Amino acid sequence: MAVSRTTKPGTPGLLVSPNSVLANALLRSIDLLRPRVLASRPSRIEFVVGTQINGAPHLGTNLVQTAAFLLAKIARREFSIDTTVRFGALDNAPHEVILDPETHHAYQQTYFHALGKDRIGELIDGYYRAFFNSLSEATGTPYVIETYTDQQASPGFRAEFLRTLERIEDIRWWMAPSHGVVHIRVPCPECGWAEKRGDRTKLVSLDEDGATFTAVCLDHGDYEVHIDPEDDQPYLDLATLYRNLVKERALGRDGDVLHVMMKGGDWTFGCQLVDGALGALSTPPAAMPSRIFTPQVLAPTGAKLSKSLLREQGKGVLPADVEPWMLDTTAWPGDVDNYVDSLVWLVSELLTDPKHFFRSFTVKELGRLMTARPVSLPVRAHEMGIYKRYFDLIATGRKTTEIRVNDSSRRNIKVGNLIRFRCQGDEVLTRVTKVARYDSFEEMFDHEPVASVNPLATREDQLANIRQIYPPEREALGVVAIGIELVDPPRPA
Numbered sequence: 001m002a003v004s005r006t007t008k009p010g011t012p013g014l015l016v017s018p019n020s021v022l023a024n025a026l027l028r029s030i031d032l033l034r035p036r037v038l039a040s041r042p043s044r045i046e047f048v049v050g051t052q053i054n055g056a057p058h059l060g061t062n063l064v065q066t067a068a069f070l071l072a073k074i075a076r077r078e079f080s081i082d083t084t085v086r087f088g089a090l091d092n093a094p095h096e097v098i099l100d101p102e103t104h105h106a107y108q109q110t111y112f113h114a115l116g117k118d119r120i121g122e123l124i125d126g127y128y129r130a131f132f133n134s135l136s137e138a139t140g141t142p143y144v145i146e147t148y149t150d151q152q153a154s155p156g157f158r159a160e161f162l163r164t165l166e167r168i169e170d171i172r173w174w175m176a177p178s179h180g181v182v183h184i185r186v187p188c189p190e191c192g193w194a195e196k197r198g199d200r201t202k203l204v205s206l207d208e209d210g211a212t213f214t215a216v217c218l219d220h221g222d223y224e225v226h227i228d229p230e231d232d233q234p235y236l237d238l239a240t241l242y243r244n245l246v247k248e249r250a251l252g253r254d255g256d257v258l259h260v261m262m263k264g265g266d267w268t269f270g271c272q273l274v275d276g277a278l279g280a281l282s283t284p285p286a287a288m289p290s291r292i293f294t295p296q297v298l299a300p301t302g303a304k305l306s307k308s309l310l311r312e313q314g315k316g317v318l319p320a321d322v323e324p325w326m327l328d329t330t331a332w333p334g335d336v337d338n339y340v341d342s343l344v345w346l347v348s349e350l351l352t353d354p355k356h357f358f359r360s361f362t363v364k365e366l367g368r369l370m371t372a373r374p375v376s377l378p379v380r381a382h383e384m385g386i387y388k389r390y391f392d393l394i395a396t397g398r399k400t401t402e403i404r405v406n407d408s409s410r411r412n413i414k415v416g417n418l419i420r421f422r423c424q425g426d427e428v429l430t431r432v433t434k435v436a437r438y439d440s441f442e443e444m445f446d447h448e449p450v451a452s453v454n455p456l457a458t459r460e461d462q463l464a465n466i467r468q469i470y471p472p473e474r475e476a477l478g479v480v481a482i483g484i485e486l487v488d489p490p491r492p493a
């Protein structure tokens, strides 16, 4: 059978969730982005997800990342805008903390300083590369990886940091409500160790040339560093809240790309302080961060499933409901593609209704959901929505060339890939037999048989129809002609 009816939305009866203020306001979760998309008309949407790299990922981490890739795919379809994922690897996490035996000041060294760039790269590759490649393929979404070290060295980040420093009196109580002392770490250039709480780190000058700090190293005594946007050295290590403030302010200045911060649900509380600081800095509405909070994974107590808590307290406190792969996803009983397909299925189910997505789940409930996943998950394929009249021509085997503009999701279509065309709950699976790229629809029709695109219309009529769907700025991306054949025998016309 060439055409199958999809079971969307969601597996009936699988999930029960109460209503919430946010869910009540939304038909679909992706609608949360609509006000910003309409207001700023971005040329691209980038989903930004930051992750600690100090240890094997657990389910909560992979859930945020899967949601980023899936929402990128949904947003691309919904808003007809190119979407990508940016993965921020937080290589400034403390690798080791020591106490000065005399003064009792705490010192720390980041992962970057302890391991160096190459080993950080290996760590990221080991934990995430195969997972991301698989997610990228499964969702047709390209991604880039950026470390915190890359980020802090960029002129935009440094300039933004210096701008916030000029207004430090306005933001310091937001960044540190209990004592008003903002921790800025400038590691010793000799050894890379820094005062954890910046007890003796002092800002001694701030002008158009940058900021000069003095600090005290455990081994090397007094030192001075100068932060200048023109120079990627010395290292600037900002604590979590301050880093987020600077990152969100810097990304908010990009008028062309809408950056969507993907954060675990526990961040909702912390963002109150970031928002206070953004307000204190008079951040304009169009530059305010766009954020999506993803479901939290909870232990039976209702607390967030925390690997560090388990590490501190020993495996004895491991709740019975926690399956080994939830804490260390490399323990998943299957290959990476199977793990990714299972997570994509899970998050797709959560996304069928905002009530399911904007809430938390216990490990027990997630275990139950994962057990309920279909025995055979859908075959991996590029997905394309299509008008009914073209869908019917494909399903009956009469349309063998599909035309699209060459946006990011089409660039990785290759011969032999599968494409699932969807229309009003029907779908048909095809295999790619040929991929040809052209500069314009005119050029495309000079090379492709007109009847293979649509056997029922002339070249002139087809061009007119296509140009109704794709405005000139979309055609400017280039045109891709995709040869397709049915995977199963055609449906009778």
Ligand SMILES: [Zn+2]
Pocket (backbone or CB within 6 Å): 188, 189, 190, 191, 192, 193, 217, 218, 219, 220, 221
């Ligand atoms: Zn030193």
